[in-house]
Amino acid sequence: MWVTKSYDDKFQQEYKIERKLLEIKGAKHTLELFNSQAFDEIALLDGGLLLKNLLCVQSEFLAHLSACSHKNPKRVLIAGGFNLELAFEFLRHSALQVDFLQFDLKVLESLISFLPHYKEVMDTERFQLIPQLSEEFLAQNAQEYRVKYDIILLLESNVNANSYAKLLNDDGILIVRTPQILLDVQKVRMQLESLEDFAIKMPFFAPLSVLQDCYIFASKLYHPTADIQLQRADMLEGLEYYHANLHLSAFVLPKAVKSALFGAAKN
Template identity: 75%
Template structure:
């Protein structure tokens, strides 16, 4: 049997599975969980797929690339994801607090055995689960008690990045999921154009990622390669994927893509 991850009506990937473990329908999301010889378990959700044995790729890449591009991050918001391993990786950085915006708790709780550090993250005093829908959270944060963040990681492509920009500190970094850079370059260009007055707007991807997920790094101050905190990046221990050279290579694009994004991508 095979399970399929679709990118659009022209491109999809198939992964061999042994059997379906269970299916969970939450308030908005549906989780299908499969077992696979190659990847351990596979979690299939509307917004994408998670491979249990490859969680380190997305989790380490996103958390450490962002945390090591900011001089002194103190607070992070993760929105539009169920991947608690990203929070675990952020928590490796001393004094960094993580807010995790996810209201579909039935689905999240069904992944307790899927994520190796689920319990550790949930019990961390520097982790806060915010069980709200995005609209409710954003509405509350326009009031006087607004919380601001050094890093906002938005992984739900259906959400508008502009809605989260007011939550950023003056030197904050925004990372959003983008269309596939090679297959949908024009869509990436439109997304870059929509990001307004960020001084730095750079597409990137996790090198050698099977899932082909792509992102846009946006900041008014920090540059992800010029401002990389090398000492911090090199001192991280116990990682399987991220390191400083991989961080730098994530922003290297093919010549044709660079030409098409010239004047829109800002680096």
């Protein structure tokens, strides 16, 4: 049997599975969990995938790339998605408070055996699960919302990134998921152009990721390669994926892509 991940109807990847372990329908999302010889387990979430033995790729990469690009991050918001390992990686930075925005708790709780550090994260004082903050709330109350963040990760598509950006501090960093850059470079350009009030806007990708996830790094102050905190990046222990050289290589794009994004990307 095979499970399929599609990319905007342009191409798809198939992953061999052995059997389905469970299926859960939450308030908005549907989770299917499969056993896989190659990846241990595969979580299929509305077409998106999490691969159990490669969770480190997304979680280490996004957490440490953003945290090591900021001089002194204190508070992080992870909005959307179910990869609680992101919070675990952020919590390696001793000063960070991590807020995890996800209201579909039925689905999140069903991943307790899939996510290796689920209980450890939930029991950490510097972690907070936020179940009810909506995009409508952000649009209407961003100016009055008292909490400000140094880093915000937006892991779902079709959200208003500028609404969340209003929750950033003046030196804040916003990470946004994008379409696959090689296939949809014009969509990525439009996404870059839609981001307001950022001095730096740079597309990047996770090197050697089988899921081919791509993102935008948007910052009001910090540059992800010029301002990388090398001592902090090199001091991290027990990692499987992230390191300083990989951080720097994530922003190296093909020449044709750089030309197509010229003027929209800011570096």
